Amino acid sequence: MIHFAELYTRLDRTTKTNQKISALIHYFEAADPADAAWATYFLSGNRLGRVIATQLVRTWAAEEADIPAWLFEESYQTVGDLAETVALVVPDGNHHYSKSLAECVCEDLLPMRDLPEADQRSRTLQIWRNTTKQVRFVFMKLLTGGFRVGVSKRLLIRALSKHSGVNTEVIAHRLMGTWESTAESFLRLVDPDEGDSVASRPYPFCLAHAVDNKRSIEQLGEHNEYAAEWKWDGIRGQLIRRQGQTFLWSRGEILMENTWPEIEAAAASLPDGTVLDGEILAAATVGDVLPFDQLQRRIGKKRVGKKLLKEVPVVFHAFDLLEREGEDIRLEPFASRRKKLEALLRKVDPPNLRITQLMQQTAWDQLAKIRETSRQHHAEGLMLKRLDASYSVGRVTGTWWKWKVDPHTIDGVLIYGQKGHGRRANLFSDYTFAVWDGDALVPFAKAYSGLSDQEIRQVDRFIRQNTSESFGPVRSVTPTLVMEIAFEGLRISKRHKSGVATRFPRIVRWRHDKQPSDASSLAELKALLDSPTEPIEQP
């Protein structure tokens, strides 16, 4: 555990990729495979799930530090991270905790879940008392499940590849799906001779880059080098049919089971050894795509009821073929994969499995006009894919481009501020913005990204000096600052005071040139509603 905590500290201390990679290699070289397996598990973003309710952790930490609960909360507000707050408020322990990472997980963390509360408490306290702040912090990170240390999966893969000599594509593929964190599976992960044969294992997703102000459409080259299709606003998925079984993976590499029965049923008609990349959309087997908020009704449901199945049917829009007759065809150019995809779906043609239509080859300016109509089709814009490119792993520049419609923007007035987390703990960096409804300001969006570090500090100072009221962590400020807020979509919501809810709001720029009275009105905001559907309450 001490070595893993040191690795954490080294990773946390630097923003330089090379230093991170060498810290990882240094760790993997010396680590026992069982520890390396758990390190890989956590660093690729997996969590243990809830081991102990965080409320209990807070209570015990306050008791151990001999402070009242409210003072622990105040400390947490300043530090912005629960694991760190616990590590800091509990007086420094000794160095007796000598378990390895794997022992810590298997002997202490995992069994803790099923213990009675009193035993959970005494075990946790014993570990606190036997660890230094550094080890206690990492232990708490694992226990509370919020493990993030600025290592992307790609970076981890590069380090594992350098460490083992196995190339990055193979490592990436072996890490996909349900990866067991045991010594054996770590040895298999880094074994240059291991064959790859797990039926459920998906391929890494190819991700698109955005066409924007930095990279304009003209810079992409000739339009006839690309295929163009709608960029649907659904859920990306990889549909696998192997050995008579179906697996549907999300982009976050979660196996989606029982959520999309129509698609699973449709996949049964695919031949063994088929892998499709596509988008799950709300739509009847024939007819238009429904807006995203309809699809949302089905997300997070453990079991989908008959009524919902009927109201919100879904289809899988296939747009790529990655494996055909058991053969990995990702290295073939898009044009050839597309042909094979068309041939395959023509042959089987199951309902609930559609092929995404390509736009007829038209010049950039015509495509631009088509793009303008995206919202009417409930699409986010266009996708442009190089006809001669292979299916790449991760976000490789130049093969796939997303050309989204410009987001809606509204000028909002800053009315509340709250402290951020992590790097922005201690700074008021989470904001709530309002628009005018008559002469009252109603909140319509919460945004915490889009400003530079310097601007964040300026706003922080403003909030501190202009607080009119504070309730808990939230400061209410004199309405003064106006900012342009962009968002992807808008829907009617009874739960919000303004009557609408924005999707992915973010700050475009600080409008120093505007007074609060210049901010937008609620009527202007409502005019941007995508389609005036009936209000939908979220579960």
Place this chain on the structure above:
Amino acid sequence: MNPPLTYTDSGLYCPAGDFFIDPIRPVKRAVVTHAHADHARPGSESYLACAVGKPLLRMRLGSESDFHFLDYGETINLGGVNLSLHPAGHMLGSAQVRLEHKGYVAVITGDYKLGHEPTCQSWSPVECNLLITESTFGLPVFRWPPEETVVRQINDWWRDNQAKEICSVLYGYAIGKSQRVLAALDDSIGSIFTHGAIEKGVQAYRDSGVALPDTKHVASAESKQDFRGALVLAVPSAHGTTWMKRFGQVSTAMVSGWTMIRGWRRRRFMDHGFVISDHVDWPALMRAIRLCDPEEVWVDHGYSDIVARYLNDTGRKARAVESKMSRIEEDQPQSSPAASEAYQ
């Protein structure tokens, strides 16, 4: 009995003796606890301060100002108020102010820390009816590690960088912190260079008889000076500026109590943080209050609301007071480059 003190727009005021303590605006008579910018401000007609801090105060306020100096423990009477200064342990010449009026004793801590170190006289408790304390680090998350441990970490870090043939740049507040750190450096490792603002402070400390390792002023180094393996003491506002270019490849580190918090360290893009502070941490703050054993505590300069609430919870009468000081780099988590630039 009423405390002989009150807060005004110019800061903390003693009407009976007609003087201010660390006033935020120019006044007739200012009692100054120490030479930091948020406590010693120019423009007042006369200043009363501790004699040990003479060179530092002259540096800060100009030598033409009208100064009166007291030794630690020496008492003068101002309009029926007995005033004396006592060591605060914050930096060279830093003082707590003790006032006695009609048998009522108030002590204003100024900035202070507990413990011993060679660059200033150590804090000692002064019994009182009213204690006005700072609370810069008044949260239970602030618990300073043992100083020897941190000093060892700093020297190890320097040695490590030297082995990699890169330059070590150590950021600290120009006056007080930098000299304290300098005194703890192992100068057998290599040469120590200083930023101009720090070098002035080093000279003032030496003039006051504090022994410090040899230093070279960066500005007076030769144009082709090789900084590999050396250590540079610099002010935090120099971080990321063109002034840094001359050092070639560097490892940077900050010495401050704030580096205890991960988010704070990461926001500043420094490679390392070393936790050494010239203020009391949570346990020391509580200990100091116990030792002075006042009937009432006024909490100022930091997490005042929180500390006051905690003291009331635990049975000691307390309230938060706001002296509206704009704080300097060392004292505040949101560093403003402008504040520390004033020292260059």
